Amino acid sequence: MTTVSKAAKPAARAAGxxxxxxxxxxxxxxxxxxxxxxxxxxxDQVHPMLVEAGIRQVGLVPDAGHSRLIQLCEADxxxxxxxxxxxxxxxxxxxxxxxxxxxxxxxxQSSGVGNCINMLSLPVAASMPLLILVxxxxxxxxxxxxxxxxxxxxxxxLEAVGVLVKRADSAADVPxxxxxxxxxxxxxxxxxxxxxxxxxxxxxxFRKLTKPTGDINE
Numbered sequence: 001m002t003t004v005s006k007a008a009k010p011a012a013r014a015a016g017x018x019x020x021x022x023x024x025x026x027x028x029x030x031x032x033x034x035x036x037x038x039x040x041x042x043x044d045q046v047h048p049m050l051v052e053a054g055i056r057q058v059g060l061v062p063d064a065g066h067s068r069l070i071q072l073c074e075a076d077x078x079x080x081x082x083x084x085x086x087x088x089x090x091x092x093x094x095x096x097x098x099x100x101x102x103x104x105x106x107x108x109q110s111s112g113v114g115n116c117i118n119m120l121s122l123p124v125a126a127s128m129p130l131l132i133l134v135x136x137x138x139x140x141x142x143x144x145x146x147x148x149x150x151x152x153x154x155x156x157x158l159e160a161v162g163v164l165v166k167r168a169d170s171a172a173d174v175p176x177x178x179x180x181x182x183x184x185x186x187x188x189x190x191x192x193x194x195x196x197x198x199x200x201x202x203x204x205x206f207r208k209l210t211k212p213t214g215d216i217n218e
Contacts, residue, residue, distance in 0.1 A: 044135075047076070051180045056080060056176065057104035059090030059099045065135030065201040066107045087112035088119040091130065098128050102188065106132045110114035110139075110154045110195070110212060111147060112199075117161055118181065123191040124162040130191035131181050132163075136198045158193050169197035197216035 035205050046069060059082045060066065084090050087108045094104035096216045110117075113134060123130040134154065139148040147162050164184055168177040178192045185192040 004146050015102065036054065040171070040198075042171045043072055045175040046178050047072040049179055049182065051076065053186065054103050055104045055105050057082065057094060059084055059093045059104060061087055061108035061109070063088075063107065063109045063135055065109060065134070065196065069107065069133075069216055086114045086115055091116055091119040091122060095122055095128050096131055103129070104131075106130065108132065108134055110134055110136045110151045113154050113157060113193075114150050115173060116158060118157075120161050120163060120191060122161065127189045128191075129185040129189050130180050131185040132150070132193040133178065133181075133196065134193055135196045142186065143216075155195060163191045163193050165193050165195060168194040169199050171200050174200060 043066075050073075057080050058070075058080065060070060062083050065217045070081075074081055082090075082093055084093070087106075089198065090106040090108070094106055097104045120130075122128065136154065137151045139151045155167065158165050166177045166181050166184075168174040174194075175198055181194045184190070
């Protein structure tokens with residue numbers, strides 16, 4: 001007679017049981033699809049455009065309005081990021097890149113446009129392509145009075161020195177304007193600026209920027 005130990009009996013009984021059928025899910029649970037996370041930030045559409053266009057160098061003065069695009073470019077090993085001490089350096093940087101067979105893009109805030117006016121004579125006179133993406137200040141709910149004069153005159157100043165200007169005042173318009181700017185700059189060999197209105201990034205709040213724990217590097 002075969003003896004079954006006490007420890008083996010529960011396992012034997014469990015092995016002989018029929019598995020229970022899974023409880024049916026409710027109709028609402030069963031019908032609910034699992035959707036992938038989708039980013040709605042304009043930079044997530046602009047970065048692939050830059051890659052497809054062959055952009056290899058990115059000159060920039062760090063700016064909160066460009067922060068998402070900067071992060072994407074930094075993570076892209078096909079791109080070389082060059083942090084500038086002043087915006088006009090980027091004009092010379094990308095002129096040299098073009099002469100060396102590479103394309104680039106220049107990122108800045110509208111307050112930096114005034115620093116570039118004399119240097120912009122280089123791509124205008126030499127018929128060199130240059131794409132500048134400019135995040136605007138001083139044009140929508142601005143708290144800083146010092147940002148208003150340059151913000152209010154950015155487009156007029158750029159056009160006065162021969163730069164073609166496109167403008168996007170909604171996040172949905174930014175990718176289209178950047179795509180247009182890329183084609184204009186590199187197909188017609190001229191400087192093009194895309195102005196990204198302050199409504200896209202939102203007006204800054206002085207009260208938030210003055211909090212001790214806040215990030216004031218904006």
